[in-house]
Amino acid sequence: MDRPVNALSKAIRRRLGPSRLRDVLHGVPLGHPLHPAMAMVSAGCWIASAVLDVTRSDPRASRTLIATGVGMALPTATAGLADWSTLHREQQRVGFVHAIMNVTATGLYTGSLLMRMAGRERTGRALAFTGLGAVSVGAYLGGHMAYRQAAGANHAESVSHLVPLGWHDLCSLKDLPNGRPVRRRLGYIELFVLRLGDGVSVLADGCSHLAGPLHQGRVTVEDGDPCIVCPWHSSVFRISDGSVVHGPATAKQPAFRTRLRQDGVVQVRPAD
Template sequence: MVKESVQAGRRSFKSLASTIDIVGPIERSSRLDRPIRGLAKAVRRRIGPGRLRDLLHGVPTGKPLHPPLVTFVVGCWAATSVIDLTGTGSRAARTVLTAGLGAALPAVASGITDWSVIHREQQRVGFVHAITNLTAFGLYAGSLALRIGGRERAARLLSYAGLGAAGLGGFLGGHLSYRQAVGANHADSVAHLVPLGWYDLCSLNDLPNGRPVARRLGYIDLFVLRVDGEVTVLADHCPHLAGPLHQGRLVAEGGAACVTCPWHGSTFRLSDGAVVHGPATAPVPAFDTRIRRDGVIQVRPAQR
């Protein structure tokens, strides 16, 4: 009897979960791939590598820029509706609505820059997320125009509709962040997988000179570069979306040796894994190295 009810409970939970999976079909559908491809390419061309792009990704602060900007925008818009509902001041409502519209511009710029360098399934959800948020922007802009024209009642209705669209956009944004891990640090687990201490990695003679290779340390994939008698070791997974860094290009940036991720071009300093260029905003975990007398390379998580 108990077993049957547990099974029935499981069945109804499963059917509820599949009923509310409205994002899965978007993620899997290739219908919008052509405009997505074209738009992503145009964005990458328009906002080319450099300071502006790094700024829009959030490289200077080490955190993605889009989430805090969006939080401010949605906060302003939600406040507009609260003020409207309580009738505490049309001037205050107009002020926070305008602040939200103003902050939406950099929020869109940072969001679309992040979006242009993610996987296709993520771009599909991101595309619909952008449409819903642009709809919200249009509704709030219309609401502001009506408020300026003195049509308060219609303006409030438009704001409520805008809040609904922004809510849907937020739901999709949540899926992007928490299910599809856009903006998350994909190399963070490394620090938890390697307890402190020195570990044997491989023999110096087993490594090619001047060409990065992948090696494993327990569960961890490592980027290993030998240049004559010097060995550099970083985590191999790019913090942006886990691209294989050992397949990247070795470059020099500001006099420092770096590696550029083969997937979306994040660039990391070899000496400490610091981000030189995005889209990654988190550094790649670095390892200290030493070479034993018998030529065995030992590594440990960097003590910095």
């Protein structure tokens, strides 16, 4: 599957590019991925229609639920493809089959709706139950991606509970290159450190998207604020507080407060 996966993911990334639309599809304004929440609408409608079919309840209600699920499938798939295009290859392989199953389910439910509208209720129910099987397999694979492969999860664990209270010595200011990010350790926690003049900004180093090393990223400016671009999938974070400027990341980077001792040693503590 690697050849079609590679071609499709490149085409999607090239088409979306860095844009406001891409951020919305990733769910940046919500603070978590958009696709799983939207998928619940289609899946919920189709499961509800199956209950109505089993109980032989109002056929019009079943048609309405199926039509709603089919109508939500396209925007749901669009958000899902945006997320999928920036995953690791192992995750993309599972996601590719996940997408195939969901496209199959959408086609079956579309056929079910057409059969019902033509008065062929029995055929429509048969197609719907087959579609429910397909969407169930797709949902299982989606759960595998989320809970076993950690696609869409926050990979930048909050570090406040891992650091003892108070200020902690990090390094000497003179040991930090000016304008170039570096990695430093606070105990066993790896930190992104950037010195700009006499000021020092510190974030957790592992990107919240898929744990990419932020210290290897590129420093840029967005709306007048210094930002760091993840070298793996180009998520952009504001250096001052770790907030997400551009996705695919949706969770902010844990940030640290800093101060400079009189002897030139930089001290840090987790930000409030």
